[in-house]
Amino acid sequence: xxxxxxxxxxxxxxxxxxxxxxxxxxxxxxxxxxxxxxxxxxxxxxxxxxxxxxxxxxxxxxxxxxxxxxxxxxxxxxxx
Numbered sequence: 001x002x003x004x005x006x007x008x009x010x011x012x013x014x015x016x017x018x019x020x021x022x023x024x025x026x027x028x029x030x031x032x033x034x035x036x037x038x039x040x041x042x043x044x045x046x047x048x049x050x051x052x053x054x055x056x057x058x059x060x061x062x063x064x065x066x067x068x069x070x071x072x073x074x075x076x077x078x079x080x
Contacts, residue, residue, distance in 0.1 A: 001079055006072045013048045017041055027069030
């Protein structure tokens with residue numbers, strides 16, 4: 001799976017978590033860009049991503065993410 005397809009699937013997850021069909025994220029999107037993106041929504045995003053991609057993140061790597069692109073990189077790495 002390539003990074004663009006991963007971003008597309010992650011964007012669908014964001015739409016479900018935030019219940020907002022018009023939300024569009026990109027690699028540089030962060031919690032600073034989405035007002036409703038709080039710690040609870042962050043956990044919901046991570047759980048949904050783990051389920052969708054059938055992977056498990058380490059808490060240390062999650063803490064290191066600064067944006068959606070870094071999450072997508074982690075997904076890509078764990079998919080290999």
